[in-house]
Amino acid sequence: MSEQPAQPSLGANARVMLVSQVARYIIQFGAVAVLSRILTPADFGVYALVSAVVVIGSVFSDLGLTLSAIRAPELSHRQWSGLFWVNTALGGVLMVAVMALASPIAALMHNPSLTTYLVAVATVFLLGGASAQYRVALIRAGRYQALGLAEVVAPVLGVVVTLVVAIFIRGPWPLVIQQIAWAAFLLALSALAARRVPQRPRRGSGVRSLVTTGGALGLPLLIESLSNALAPLALGRTQPAAAVGAFSQASNIGNIVHLALGDSLTRVVVPAMSKAEGDEAFVRALHTARAAYVFSVGVLVMAVGGLAVPVVTILLGGNWLELTPRLLSIWAVGSFFQGVAFVLYWPLVGRGLARLQLRIDTPVRVLFILAVLVGAQVGVEFVAWMFLATAALRAIAYLAFVPRALGIGDLSYVRAAMPSLMAPPLVFAATRATTRLLADAPAVVQGLAGAGAMAVVVLMCSVVSPTVRADLRSTRNLVADVVGLGAGRA
Known part of the structure; x- marks a missing residue:
C-alpha cells in the first residue's frame, strides 16, 4: 500500500524545524564553547581531518535517496524498506572502506594518530545510513515534532557523553566520541519515533527510479561536500x-x-x-x-x-x-x-x-x-x-x-x-x-x-x-x- 506525504501547514512545519534546528546548533556550540576551553586548537585541527572524511562519506551513504524519497508522490512500505536497505548497505560499505583506508589516509596526512580516530568514527556511516529512512518516514507522515525532538535530544545526549569523556581523556577523542554518540542516539530515537520495521531485503522492490532520481539530486551535494571537505584535508598536509x-x-x-x-x-x-x-x-x-x-x-x-x-x-x-x-x-x-x-x-x-x-x-x-x-x-x-x-x-x-x-x-x-x-x-x-x-x-x-x-x-x-x-x-x-x-x- 502506497502512502502520500502529509501536508501540514507551512507555518507548522517551519516552526518545528526552526526550533529544533536552532536548539540543535545552540547545543552543539554550547559544547564547543566548553570543549574549546578544555582542548587545544591543535586537537580541533586533528578532528577537522576526521570530520572532513565523515562529511564526504555521509554524502556517499545517502546519494540523494532521502530527498528523492521525500519528494516522491507515493511511497509504499515495500519501497521504503528497499531504500532503508540501500542506505544501510551503502553505510556499511563505507564503514568498511574507511576502516581499511584509515592507515593510508593517516600516512597521506603525515599524522599516524589519525588511524585509530578514523577506524572509530567509521561506525558513523553505518549508523547514519540506517537512520536516514526513519527520518524520511517521519517527514512524509508530517510528524515534524517527533523528528525535531529526536534531532534535539540526540545531540544533547551526545554532548553529555562527550563532556564526561573530556573529564578523563584529552586530545581529539572527546570530539570523535561525540560524533559517534550523536549518530547512535539519532538512529535509536528516529527508529522509536517512526515505529516501522523494514521488510526483508528483496529484489524488485520498486526503488530503481528513486535511486536514479536520488543520484541526480545527490551528485551536486557530493561535489559540494568534496570541495568543502578538501580544504581541511589539504591544509592538514601542509x-x-x-x-x-x-x-x-x-x-x-x-x-x-x-x-x-x-x-x-x-x-x-x-x-x-x-x-x-x-x-x-x-x-x-x-x-x-x-x-x-x-x-x-x-x-x-x-x-x-x-x-x-x-x-x-x-x-x-x-x-x-x-x-x-x-x-x-x-x-x-x-x-x-x-x-x-x-x-x-x-x-x-x-x-x-x-x-x-x-x-x-x-x-x-x-x-x-x-x-x-x-x-x-x-x-x-x-x-x-x-x-x-x-x-x-x-x-x-x-x-x-x-x-x-x-x-x-x-x-x-x-x-x-x-x-x-x-x-x-x-x-x-x-x-x-x-x-x-x-x-x-x-x-x-x-x-x-x-x-x-x-x-x-x-x-x-x-x-x-x-x-x-x-x-x-x-x-x-x-x-x-x-x-x-x-x-x-x-
Whole structure:
C-alpha cells in the first residue's frame, strides 16, 4: 500500500524545524564553547581531518535517496524498506572502506594518530545510513515534532557523553566520541519515533527510479561536500594542526546561521515551491523566500563576520584570537554569497532542475578545488579568501542563469532583490566599525553594540528603500506564520 506525504501547514512545519534546528546548533556550540576551553586548537585541527572524511562519506551513504524519497508522490512500505536497505548497505560499505583506508589516509596526512580516530568514527556511516529512512518516514507522515525532538535530544545526549569523556581523556577523542554518540542516539530515537520495521531485503522492490532520481539530486551535494571537505584535508598536509583548527572553527561559526536557519527553511520551502500552482504563485513564493533569507540568514551571518573578535572571544575563549577572527570575517562574507545562490537553489529543486544546478556548480567547485590544492601551500587565510571568491562567482552565475531557466526574466529578479541584498554588506561594515571603535571594551559590550548597529542599518535601509520595506513586511508575515501569530496572512 502506497502512502502520500502529509501536508501540514507551512507555518507548522517551519516552526518545528526552526526550533529544533536552532536548539540543535545552540547545543552543539554550547559544547564547543566548553570543549574549546578544555582542548587545544591543535586537537580541533586533528578532528577537522576526521570530520572532513565523515562529511564526504555521509554524502556517499545517502546519494540523494532521502530527498528523492521525500519528494516522491507515493511511497509504499515495500519501497521504503528497499531504500532503508540501500542506505544501510551503502553505510556499511563505507564503514568498511574507511576502516581499511584509515592507515593510508593517516600516512597521506603525515599524522599516524589519525588511524585509530578514523577506524572509530567509521561506525558513523553505518549508523547514519540506517537512520536516514526513519527520518524520511517521519517527514512524509508530517510528524515534524517527533523528528525535531529526536534531532534535539540526540545531540544533547551526545554532548553529555562527550563532556564526561573530556573529564578523563584529552586530545581529539572527546570530539570523535561525540560524533559517534550523536549518530547512535539519532538512529535509536528516529527508529522509536517512526515505529516501522523494514521488510526483508528483496529484489524488485520498486526503488530503481528513486535511486536514479536520488543520484541526480545527490551528485551536486557530493561535489559540494568534496570541495568543502578538501580544504581541511589539504591544509592538514601542509599547515600546523593549530592553524587547521582555527580554520575549522572559523568555518563552523561562519556557517552556523546558514546551516541552522537555511536547512530548516529548505525542508519547508522546497515542498512549498514544488506545489505552487501557477507562475504567479511560484514567483511570489520565491520572492518571499528570498526576503526571509536575506533578513534572517544574510543579515545575521554578516553581523557575525563584523563582530568576529567578540564572537570568537565569547564562543571559544582568548586562546583562539590570534587567527580565528580574521578567518571568520572572510568566511562569513563567503557564506553570505553562498546564501544568495542558496535562495535560487530552492526553486531549482522544487522545479526538478537539478541538471542546471550541476552545470553551474561543477565548474565553480572544480575551480575552488584547484585553488585549495594550490593555496594549501600558502596558508589558511589564502584558502579562506578562495572560498569567498568562488562563493561570489557562484552567486553571480546563479543570478545570471537561474531566473531565466525559471521563466521569471533575466533581470527582473535581480532588480527586485538588489535593494535588500545591499543590507547585509552594510551590516557587516557597521558591525566591524563598531568593534574597532570599542576595541578596548569587554566582548559582551562589543556584541551588544554591534547588535544595535545591525538594527540601525536595517531600519535605515527600510526608510530609504520601499523595496526593503516590502521585503521586511513579507519577512515579518512569514515569521508570524512560523511562530503561530499570523495564520492565514499572505
